[in-house]
Every structure is written in C-alpha cells, then in structure tokens.
Amino acid sequence: MTEPRRVRPAGRTTSAGRAAVEAVWRIESARIVATLARYTGDFALAEDLAQEALAEALVTWPRDGVPAQPAAWLLTCGKRRAIDTFRRNATQRDRYAALAHDLGEGQPAAGAPAAGSHDVQALGDPDRVDDDVLALMLISCHPVVSREASIALTLRVVGGLTSDEIARAFLVPAATVQARITRAKKAITAAQVAFEVPEPHECRERLDRLMSVIYLIFTEGSSATAGDDLIRYDLAREGVRLARVVARLMPDEPETHGLVALLELTAARFPARVDADGEPVLLEDQDRRRWDAAAVRRGRAALATVSRAGRGLGPYGLQAAIAECHDVAPSAEATDWDRIVLLYDALQQIAxxxxxxxxxxxxxxxxxxxxxxxxxxxxxxxxxxxxxxxxxxxxxxxxxxxxxxxxxxxxxxxxxxxxxxxxxxxxxxxxxxxxx
CATH class of the missing domain: 1.25.40.10 (Tetratricopeptide repeat domain)
Structure with missing residues (x-):
C-alpha cells in the first residue's frame, strides 16, 4: 500500500487539527501499530491499517475537531479497517468474530468515532503495551531485513515519521524510502515472523541490531554524510528518543543504558559544535559553557546505571565513558587523556x-x-x-x-x-x- 497523501479537506479545515494529528501520531504510532499487529497477527497489515487510520484522521479531525481520546480514536479506526479486511476474506471469520466482539457489534460500524464520542477503546492491554512495542522494534530490525530497510522501517513504524520525512533526513527520494519499507514488510511476511518478543538468545541478536540501527540514525543526524548542514537535529533527536524507548523497555540490559548515555553525552556538545553561521567548530575550540548541562547530567545518570549493573561496560558504555571524559573536562588540555586511551584499549579489545x-x-x-x-x-x-x-x-x-x-x-x-x-x-x- 502506498502512503496516503495528506490532502487538505474542504470545509472547516484548521491547522490546529492537522497539528494535533501529527503530534499524536509521532507519540503514539508505535503503540498503535504494535497493538494492531497483536490483534491481527500480521505486521504488514497492521502498518497499513495504522496508515489508513492516519489518513482518516487527517480528513476528519480538522473538520470535526480533535476527539477526546485521540490515540484511542486512531486505534479504533484501525480495528474497524481490520474488520472490513477480514470480512472480505472468508478464511478469517474466526479472527473477525474476536475483533468484532472486542469492539462491540452494537456500535456504529461506518467510519470511526466522532469527536468526543464514548465509542473509544483503551489503547490495548496496558499490561502488554511495552511487550508489544518491543516486539515491534525487534521485528523492524529482524535479520531478514536489510540494514537500510531496517532504518527506514524503524523510523516509520516506531518513530512515526512519514516517508517524505525519512527521505529528507537521508537525502534520498521518497520513492526509495517507500520501496525499502515495502521490501522490508514483504520480507517479514515471507519469513512468517511471529509478532512476539523472541526467545532470549534471539532477542539478544536482534537487540544488537536494533541498537546499531538507532546509533546509525543518531550518527547521521550528528554528523551528516551529505548536504550543507553539519547536524540534522531532528534526526539526532529521534535517535535519542528511540534509545530511551529501548532502555525503558529493556531496563535489565546494561547496553541499552550505555547507548542512551553515549547519545546524550554526544548531543550535549551540539550547541557549541557550529557557530552562528552554521560553520563547524572543532572540539578544542568550542565554548564549553554552551554545552547542554542537562544532557550531560542525563548521560552521566544513564552511564551510572550501567556501572551499577556490575557487568562491565560494553561497546556503547565504553564510548559513553569516553564522551563523559570530554564533557566534564574544563578544556581540551585538561581532559583525562590517560583514561581515554585506556578506554579505547578496552574498546579495541571487545569491538x-x-x-x-x-x-x-x-x-x-x-x-x-x-x-x-x-x-x-x-x-x-x-x-x-x-x-x-x-x-x-x-x-x-x-x-x-x-x-x-x-x-x-x-x-x-x-x-x-x-x-x-x-x-x-x-x-x-x-x-x-x-x-x-
């Protein structure tokens, strides 16, 4: 399915309604797709259903107003589209019946709930939301999917970015991004990847790839490989956000916190990395007073979480420790270079x-x-x-x-x-x- 065009509807269209759609989608899209995937058992279908719900909201909300529970509105709309799909497929009668029972057959079947309607369901089972989102992220980075497609799929279904936004971020045509996403979904379907958190040994393998994808997203934002801008802040921020999500979903994995620490401590230097004209400033020449002290604190707190686990520092944790040495030093000359060399020695041993x-x-x-x-x-x-x-x-x-x-x-x-x-x-x- 091609991504729906954002057509400005006739009538009482407002920028506030459109902005509300985009804000809710960016925050809740992962949970919506994940919940739909659990209900339908089909990752590719769930992503298509969520996109259809998004298209419906882009028409309805600016015209009729933002619903009282916007995320639940999108989910309900997606579930209704799923019912329509299963109705058209006689082999899915049992699944349709279960979905229809969940929604309540007495409720209006056409369209989606109107603004302020009580016809909204809770956004999935609250006890399963985290597992659903984790499964979604790990599926996006399944080994059957290429690394480039994993990046696009992760940004699309977990980050809530449109194909156009991903294309602008990586300076490639939107058609290229859409093709990568389509190939990824076909590969996942062909491999019959189950929508579930995999077994521990398989989870470890996919988690490594997931963190690698997030790191690549952040790296492209922090040091752009093309274009005239040195830093692409939106892409870097999305990398930090995704890292935080993974750390929240897998708090017992020290390296997830190591990744958060590395990205926070690196992003902390962004305010001084370019001058007023956007030209790069070398580390030794940066005004360290402009560094983001709050990001430094967050990064050091995440690094402390890794240390408390007592399992040593992994590759991301070691890089975060190196970044910490830079961030706490009053000048390049006063940096603890001895410790940095030792940390690089350790990093060279394990990665x-x-x-x-x-x-x-x-x-x-x-x-x-x-x-x-x-x-x-x-x-x-x-x-x-x-x-x-x-x-x-x-x-x-x-x-x-x-x-x-x-x-x-x-x-x-x-x-x-x-x-x-x-x-x-x-x-x-x-x-x-x-x-x-």
Whole structure:
C-alpha cells in the first residue's frame, strides 16, 4: 500500500487539527501499530491499517475537531479497517468474530468515532503495551531485513515519521524510502515472523541490531554524510528518543543504558559544535559553557546505571565513558587523556574497528605527543584501512602540522578535503590547510 497523501479537506479545515494529528501520531504510532499487529497477527497489515487510520484522521479531525481520546480514536479506526479486511476474506471469520466482539457489534460500524464520542477503546492491554512495542522494534530490525530497510522501517513504524520525512533526513527520494519499507514488510511476511518478543538468545541478536540501527540514525543526524548542514537535529533527536524507548523497555540490559548515555553525552556538545553561521567548530575550540548541562547530567545518570549493573561496560558504555571524559573536562588540555586511551584499549579489545584505532591514535597524540602517535596512523594506512574516508588523512595531517611538517600536512589535508562528505567541513579544512 502506498502512503496516503495528506490532502487538505474542504470545509472547516484548521491547522490546529492537522497539528494535533501529527503530534499524536509521532507519540503514539508505535503503540498503535504494535497493538494492531497483536490483534491481527500480521505486521504488514497492521502498518497499513495504522496508515489508513492516519489518513482518516487527517480528513476528519480538522473538520470535526480533535476527539477526546485521540490515540484511542486512531486505534479504533484501525480495528474497524481490520474488520472490513477480514470480512472480505472468508478464511478469517474466526479472527473477525474476536475483533468484532472486542469492539462491540452494537456500535456504529461506518467510519470511526466522532469527536468526543464514548465509542473509544483503551489503547490495548496496558499490561502488554511495552511487550508489544518491543516486539515491534525487534521485528523492524529482524535479520531478514536489510540494514537500510531496517532504518527506514524503524523510523516509520516506531518513530512515526512519514516517508517524505525519512527521505529528507537521508537525502534520498521518497520513492526509495517507500520501496525499502515495502521490501522490508514483504520480507517479514515471507519469513512468517511471529509478532512476539523472541526467545532470549534471539532477542539478544536482534537487540544488537536494533541498537546499531538507532546509533546509525543518531550518527547521521550528528554528523551528516551529505548536504550543507553539519547536524540534522531532528534526526539526532529521534535517535535519542528511540534509545530511551529501548532502555525503558529493556531496563535489565546494561547496553541499552550505555547507548542512551553515549547519545546524550554526544548531543550535549551540539550547541557549541557550529557557530552562528552554521560553520563547524572543532572540539578544542568550542565554548564549553554552551554545552547542554542537562544532557550531560542525563548521560552521566544513564552511564551510572550501567556501572551499577556490575557487568562491565560494553561497546556503547565504553564510548559513553569516553564522551563523559570530554564533557566534564574544563578544556581540551585538561581532559583525562590517560583514561581515554585506556578506554579505547578496552574498546579495541571487545569491538575492534579502524575507526576505534584512529580515535585511539588521536588520544595517544594528545597524551604523549604526535611523534608517538604518527606511526599508529601510518600502520593503519599501510593496512589499507578506511581507503575512502577523510578521517585518516585528516588525523595524519593534524599530527604533521603539530610536528611542524607543513608541506606534508597540506598534502594530507588536501586529500581529506577531497574525501569529506560535508560542504561545511570542507570549508573548515580548507581554512586550516591555507593557514599552514
């Protein structure tokens, strides 16, 4: 099913009604889709039914007013659409009967409850809502779905974003996003994925992927890989929100809190990461008084939750601990670089990657000087690490600059400029290169 167009209805259309639809949908869409999926037993159908309910609300609410219980209105509308679907399919008579009994056959069958009507049901079983939303999130990140499709599906059914909003966030055509979502739903249906929280061993595997998807969403927001803006705040905020949801649904998993801590502590620096013109500001040059103190407190509280679990720090927890070192330091020089190097050592042991190795080399450079750190970078280059990334030439150029090897530094920065995905970052690097 294609996503419904938002058509402005004739009559008493108001922006307030439309805004109410969008606000309720963004907050409640995950619970609505999850509850419909449990009732119908069909994830793809549930998402389509929820979208139909959204389309109905976009026509009805601006005209007739916002209902007293808007989320329940959407859910009831979705359930009625489900009944219509099962009525058309004789093989679903039993499921139709159960749904009809739940809604009450004596209630009007056409359309959805009017504003202020008592014809609204509670939004699912309150004892099962959390399990339903968790199942929804884990299905969105099932291994049968590609990573790109998992991102789109998670933002659509859990985050409540439209295909157009997702497309704008990732600078791809809306048709591409819609195609990814359609392929994902077909893959889930073909694999006959049950709408339920999986067994613990399978849940662990899917949780890792879910957190990875959320981290990718946040990372794209915090350091955009395309376009003229360095930070896409809406996308980054959505990543933080999704991380909080997972931590609330799985409070006994320390890494969920580690992810929250990492995203909060990273987002805390957003206010000083760009200047008044939107140009990037390097960490050592940022006005730390502008950092978000509330986000720092939230991040440190989440990190403390991980520590209290007594199971050690995982990859997200270790990165959060590194971010904490930066966030509590009064200046770049006063940062606890010794602890950061140790944390990177631990991270390299449990989650090795070229990016971790590069960042560790930067920390070594700050702790012991660029002369000791430069061979670490050269080893990575010799091994063919990150061949298309601007990160290695940028780090090597900065180390060469500090060593007074200006011509070599200029060459490295030129390569970094050519590879940088951000127009604003390219301008910053050009300024640094030309200053040599």
């Amino acid at each position: 090795p990657s070229p990016v971790v190795a590069v960042n560790r080399a930067v920390a070594v450079s700050m702790l012991r000087g660029p002369l000791e750190a430069l061979p670490l970078v050269d080893q990575l280059i010799a091994a063919g690490a990150l061949p298309h990334s601007h990160l290695l030439p940028l780090v090597r150029g900065e180390m060469l600059r500090r060593l007074g090897r200006s011509e070599e530094a200029r060459r490295e920065l030129t390569v970094a400029i050519e590879r940088s995905p951000s127009a604003r970052e390219r301008r910053l690097l050009e300024t640094r290169r030309d200053a040599l």
